[in-house]
Amino acid sequence: MIKIFEDKAQLSKEAAALFVKTAQEAVEKNGRFTVALTGGSSPVQLYSLLAQQPFVEQVPWKQTFIFWGDERWVPLTDNLSNARMATETFLSKVPVPPEQVYPMWSENVEPEAFAQQYEKLLQQHFDQENPQFDLILLGMGDDGHTASLFPGTEVLHEASRWVQAYFLAPQSMYRVTLTAPLINQAKKIVFLTFGQNKADALYEVLEGERNPEKYPSQLIQPKNGEVLWFVDESAASRLKKSK
Numbered sequence: 001m002i003k004i005f006e007d008k009a010q011l012s013k014e015a016a017a018l019f020v021k022t023a024q025e026a027v028e029k030n031g032r033f034t035v036a037l038t039g040g041s042s043p044v045q046l047y048s049l050l051a052q053q054p055f056v057e058q059v060p061w062k063q064t065f066i067f068w069g070d071e072r073w074v075p076l077t078d079n080l081s082n083a084r085m086a087t088e089t090f091l092s093k094v095p096v097p098p099e100q101v102y103p104m105w106s107e108n109v110e111p112e113a114f115a116q117q118y119e120k121l122l123q124q125h126f127d128q129e130n131p132q133f134d135l136i137l138l139g140m141g142d143d144g145h146t147a148s149l150f151p152g153t154e155v156l157h158e159a160s161r162w163v164q165a166y167f168l169a170p171q172s173m174y175r176v177t178l179t180a181p182l183i184n185q186a187k188k189i190v191f192l193t194f195g196q197n198k199a200d201a202l203y204e205v206l207e208g209e210r211n212p213e214k215y216p217s218q219l220i221q222p223k224n225g226e227v228l229w230f231v232d233e234s235a236a237s238r239l240k241k242s243k
């Protein structure tokens with residue numbers, strides 16, 4: 001489903017309300033809420049809202065478990081760190097138990113070994129056969145990538161691993177990412193996409209020919225869950241189905 005908002009502020013507010021509702025329902029049903037966060041610029045406003053009233057007091061933080069959808073393999077103090085951004089914008093300001101927050105980074109370990117450790121962590125958290133996040137937040141780059149599933153990379157063909165790390169040559173850095181098969185198990189996936197610079201990629205992903213090698217966001221098709229596209233009018237400007 002595609003939901004088009006006037007601007008980023010409106011979109012972020014709705015996304016915060018959806019975060020709260022999803023968290024409350026998950027806790028009511030299963031006693032806990034498991035979410036994977038996205039990085040980049042798209043979620044900054046949403047994360048800030050989650051640390052403010054009325055949202056902050058509505059989230060069942062004590063029952064919330066925070067993972068990441070992907071990470072740039074840089075220390076937690078680095079400006080590029082997705083975990084650092086989430087910590088600064090909301091995690092350091094809300095009463096989530098620190099031991100329930102799992103950044104995709106650790107010192108003194110190679111990224112590939114870390115990816116295996118993170119996968120084990122997820123296996124322990126979830127039922128092995130049923131690794132269902134209650135909510136996965138995703139962004140989409142203007143090249144159509146999502147999480148760290150970049151165009152033309154091997155990880156796009158991963159069929160069994162839940163977490164992978166690889167060297168992304170054009171950025172000269174390692175990336176760690178949940179794989180598409182794991183993401184697609186989620187109960188709910190929400191893409192946050194705004195800005196004119198995303199309009200071409202959004203059109204190709206949603207209305208263009210299927211070509212996930214070029215537009216990896218097309219790989220995100222949950223098995224039993226739902227995918228929501230929260231987009232603003234600029235990003236949606238090329239979509240025919242929205243008009």
Ligand SMILES: O=C1O[C@H](COP(=O)(O)O)[C@@H](O)[C@H](O)[C@H]1O
Nearest residue numbers: 038039040041042139140141147
């Ligand atoms: O590199 C990344 O980019 C995507 C998109 O970022 P945005 O700045 O366009 O929102 C992001 O979803 C991902 O987490 C991040 O590692």
